[in-house]
Amino acid sequence: MSRPEPRTLAIVAVCLALVAGAVVVLSSLRPQPSITVLANWSGDNEALFRTSVIAPFEKKYGVHVIYQGTTAESQVLKADVEAGTPPDIVVLPGPGELADYARMGKLQPVEDLVDQRGYSQGRQTWMSRLDVGGGGSHNYWFPLKTDLKSIVWHPSSVPGDRLTAAKTASRDWCLGMGSDATSGWPATDWIEDILLQQSGWQVYQQWATGRIRWQDPHVEQAWRTWQQMVGAGQNAQTERALRNDYSAASAGVTANPPICRLEHQASFIRTDPPWRNGKGDFVASAQLIPHARPSRTWEVSGDLAAMFRRTTGTADFVRYLASKDTQQTWSLQQHGFSADTDVPVSAYGGDQTTHKLAETLRDSTAVHCFDGSDAMPPAMRDAFVQAALTFLARPDTLATQLGTLDAVQRSQPKTTWLQSVCDRT
Structure with missing residues (x-):
């Protein structure tokens, strides 16, 4: 076999460089995966959610989160569902409303994405199971935050x-x-x-x-x-x-x-x-x-996260929201409490009143009703x-x-x- 001429090698090298450059350009043009999230937080609460929850997720998973915050959440969600363009993830305070969407076949189960050991205390309050199609009962939401x-x-x-x-x-x-x-x-x-x-x-x-x-x-x-x-x-x-x-x-x-x-x-x-x-x-x-x-x-309330569309990105986001680390970070930043008993009371700082509220929410000897x-x-x-x-x-x-x-x-x-x-x- 004859050895390639130097000119031939130079041409090959240039071609390879051009191909590599094209790959870089194509990679940069490839759209970043994204998911949509609807919730009722606006103002300072929205800013906290973006910086302490969304931004770390985007950096870790390379998925862009398109967030919409509105005080007219129920009305916006209903209109989006009727138009066939619901958000991928929704955070609602009402299990009754979410149950309606689950029975319409609009929601995806989340039990395989949430480690329920930490949420097992009071599960009937926080994570109701529904049998909406005769295929067995499922969890269609989990509590992102709770209040007493x-x-x-x-x-x-x-x-x-x-x-x-x-x-x-x-x-x-x-x-x-x-x-x-x-x-x-x-x-x-x-x-x-x-x-x-x-x-x-x-x-x-x-x-x-x-x-x-x-x-x-x-x-x-x-x-x-x-x-x-x-x-x-x-x-x-x-x-x-x-x-x-x-x-x-x-x-x-x-x-x-x-x-x-x-x-x-x-x-x-x-x-x-x-x-x-x-x-x-x-x-x-x-x-x-x-x-x-x-x-x-005690009467309690919560902001419940549910999934309308299951993709790798939405599954990762639900799993991320329910994780102990995110629950603890979010608890430190905003005014609610995590229902995950693996999040220690110390996560809420040194305020005695806040500790008393957190302990009452997780008191297994008391009765909690949504x-x-x-x-x-x-x-x-x-x-x-x-x-x-x-x-x-x-x-x-x-x-x-x-x-x-x-x-x-x-x-x-x-x-x-x-x-x-x-x-x-």
């Missing part, structure tokens, strides 16, 4: 006897019903919690799963108790509540003179100015609700919100409101309700 309800916030300086007097002192309550497209949920939180504390988790679970009527005496008593506690129908109280956004309600605590001293609100409110830096504390709402049972029963309206079918949830706002302004319409809610309940097929909302059966 059934609590009342107060300035640390308020004495115990003043807290007790608040059972009938409606002027003491900080009230705000506004929340953009989801206005009214603070009202349903009140009624749900009163029912839970007065009648126990068994009655609460029957009600939240559509097995007892809205005109049941236990349920009616809860509405009447709320009327008594917050002064429903009293012009000044009602106008203030309907005018205020929930996020501004506690501003009355630091007014001069104070407008209010107590707030029935979930654990996330602790980061608001009046309750921040140890100036606020909380008690179990059962201590202030008239005729409450002496039991450790937010009732969030667990209901969307049509039932929306009707409940509207009825609660109307009742706040016009408590004399209660019989009409409950009758309407019973009619909506009858219109919902039994298959649209969750079977359990509490971590007891």
